[in-house]
Amino acid sequence: VSVVIDAHMHINDRGWNPMELRQGMSQSWARQVRWYEPPKSDPEYYWASVERGRDPLGDKTIARMDEAGVTVSVMMPMDHTYNLSAEGVIPIEEKNRLCGEAAKRHAGRLFTFCGVDPRRPNAVAIFDQAVTEWGAIGLKLYPTNGFYADDEEVCYPLYRRCLAHDVPVLLHQGHSAGRHKSKYGHPIHLDAVAADFPELRLILGHGGRIETWGHEAMSMLIYKTSIHIELSLWQHWTSVDDLTRLVSWMRDRIGIDRIHFGSDMGGTEVSLTLKEWVDVFRMMPEWAKQLGYRLSREEVDMILGENTRVFYRIPV
Amino acid sequence: MIVDAHMHIFRAPNWSMRAQPGAGRGWVRWVRWYDMPPEEAQRRYLHSVANHLDPDGRKTLARMDEAGCDVSVMMPMDRGLPYNDEGLVSITDRNEGCYELTQLHPGRLSSFCGVDPRRPYAADLLRRGLREWGMKGLKLYPPTGFYPDDEIVYPLYKICAEHDVPVLFHQGHSGGRLRSRYAHPMYVDTVAADFPELRLVLGHGGQIQGWGHEALAVAIYKTNVHIEFSLWQHWASVDELVQTFVWIRDRIGIDRLIFGSDMTNVEVSLTLKQWVDTVKMFPEWAKQRGYRLSADEIDLVLGGNAARAYNLPEMNRAATVGRVPA
Numbered sequence: 256v257s258v259v260i261d262a263h264m265h266i267n268d269r270g271w272n273p274m275e276l277r278q279g280m281s282q283s284w285a286r287q288v289r290w291y292e293p294p295k296s297d298p299e300y301y302w303a304s305v306e307r308g309r310d311p312l313g314d315k316t317i318a319r320m321d322e323a324g325v326t327v328s329v330m331m332p333m334d335h336t337y338n339l340s341a342e343g344v345i346p347i348e349e350k351n352r353l354c355g356e357a358a359k360r361h362a363g364r365l366f367t368f369c370g371v372d373p374r375r376p377n378a379v380a381i382f383d384q385a386v387t388e389w390g391a392i393g394l395k396l397y398p399t400n401g402f403y404a405d406d407e408e409v410c411y412p413l414y415r416r417c418l419a420h421d422v423p424v425l426l427h428q429g430h431s432a433g434r435h436k437s438k439y440g441h442p443i444h445l446d447a448v449a450a451d452f453p454e455l456r457l458i459l460g461h462g463g464r465i466e467t468w469g470h471e472a473m474s475m476l477i478y479k480t481s482i483h484i485e486l487s488l489w490q491h492w493t494s495v496d497d498l499t500r501l502v503s504w505m506r507d508r509i510g511i512d513r514i515h516f517g518s519d520m521g522g523t524e525v526s527l528t529l530k531e532w533v534d535v536f537r538m539m540p541e542w543a544k545q546l547g548y549r550l551s552r553e554e555v556d557m558i559l560g561e562n563t564r565v566f567y568r569i570p571v
Numbered sequence: 572m573i574v575d576a577h578m579h580i581f582r583a584p585n586w587s588m589r590a591q592p593g594a595g596r597g598w599v600r601w602v603r604w605y606d607m608p609p610e611e612a613q614r615r616y617l618h619s620v621a622n623h624l625d626p627d628g629r630k631t632l633a634r635m636d637e638a639g640c641d642v643s644v645m646m647p648m649d650r651g652l653p654y655n656d657e658g659l660v661s662i663t664d665r666n667e668g669c670y671e672l673t674q675l676h677p678g679r680l681s682s683f684c685g686v687d688p689r690r691p692y693a694a695d696l697l698r699r700g701l702r703e704w705g706m707k708g709l710k711l712y713p714p715t716g717f718y719p720d721d722e723i724v725y726p727l728y729k730i731c732a733e734h735d736v737p738v739l740f741h742q743g744h745s746g747g748r749l750r751s752r753y754a755h756p757m758y759v760d761t762v763a764a765d766f767p768e769l770r771l772v773l774g775h776g777g778q779i780q781g782w783g784h785e786a787l788a789v790a791i792y793k794t795n796v797h798i799e800f801s802l803w804q805h806w807a808s809v810d811e812l813v814q815t816f817v818w819i820r821d822r823i824g825i826d827r828l829i830f831g832s833d834m835t836n837v838e839v840s841l842t843l844k845q846w847v848d849t850v851k852m853f854p855e856w857a858k859q860r861g862y863r864l865s866a867d868e869i870d871l872v873l874g875g876n877a878a879r880a881y882n883l884p885e886m887n888r889a890a891t892v893g894r895v896p897a
Contacts, residue, residue, distance in 0.1 A: 279767060282794040287822050430760065432792040434767070437760040438720075466822075467788035 258560035261328040265521030268311035273339040279433020288526040308522020313357035323530035331395040332370030355389030368393040394424040398439040399431035405447035423456035429464025442472040449479035458483040487517030575643040576877035577831030623836040638844035646710040647685030670704035685710040688724040708737040714749035720761035737770035743778025756786040763793035776800040801831030
């Protein structure tokens, strides 16, 4: 049986993210996911599900993974407090340490990246400590907080540390809600990073978001062969037909080995549950056949886990 | 209640930009005049341009009456800087001229204040427009050469926030000496992040053939951003319009979709009446295509949403027409 790996997900607790993000995110999410009917289209409904999803130890996450048949999940801590208010939010070092604790508690099932805003003067030190002491297996960057991924002064020292530690870097890509600034999340900035660091293992988070810059991301991947793509959030936007078509397009133009399954779930299961999202991929060979494409079981297994096992070097 | 939330009146020659050789060539091409010989299209365009001046607004009112349009909102364009202002009526005089039109036709004509933020007196003119001339918001024209998220514009946003009035941006590609890159919707996203309470309107909805999807992407994630879809009459088929409206209703919300014409008495491809009538047909056309769009929703698009977003005094009337979402 092949492994299933969720390459991009979150665990959360109260005080892990700024309340400044609440209004914009709730309003946007209540609308944009497939929740046209009240009461689900109410921002409060969304926020209540965030509150219910608090899971700092990862125990609820493991239960959801078991239900969905997910072997391993990889946490992507987000550092939002360099530019947004840190009031009532735990320090980023603490958040990374707690994610490391959750990974230790569920050894072999949960792994974590280190999330840090590269503009912090001690960003490199935080990242080094996360990798060496708290068990982080990669770097997570969130450019829409206000920096470009190809800003040499800001980001390149961290990329050099990624090469030194021999770990991958995942970047949130695509538009963002609330106080986040979308222009920093345009995939084109990864192109320059890939040009300057051809050995760096880069993964494009949310695949640029299919509803916004997904096609720009896919076009770039044709040309920059060191960049991988991760499909979390596409569950909210693509029909099964579209998804099957896009995956087979990427298989042909980019290569099946660079496509990764992810959920972005953080205790909130919006539009699809984790199990339903995994099952969409499980059904894909059958749907492909009905649509006149060819996608093998083995290819889908690579997307669902094998690619991430190899790319993140997960010991399972 | 029907509101044309983005239109223009030119009272005198040289109100907008210097006439250039070749002006109108683009329009002759891209509006729906495919089926006539190029000479005929050019003749029609020049004829309507020759007749587009409307010193006292009477031509505009006649067209509004014909279309059943209650209120039209003028968007003065400050395109002087890339044209060195040469031969142009000053932007202060043009704004005051729009104010005079609102006085000539109270309750029917309304106006934004249009000014280039790089002018040293921009803030003063905007304050005067809002306080003395009763203007309803700020119109910005970024392709003249500034990004909406440039700090030079921020003092104007602060004034709009203080007065609780919206900002409308020309969005999408532009011709002549205008530089399109400044009109990419992603720069308005930054403004929305910095001013979450400010009502922002993406004029022309990014122009559906250019950055329409980029505009919608911003509106998905920034819930203070509105889509105003003037110019779509030249580009989108009925199928595309119906599908896009349904999509916006479901993913963004019908309350952030706003009708406009961008007409200047130059009625290319559709008249104002034809454009209003087209939108009114959407519930019927949606049904034929297996979608659901209600007449109440279209009422909001045609007027209720603009009345609320622009805080038009006629808003109370709008409330009786359709549900105004909180």
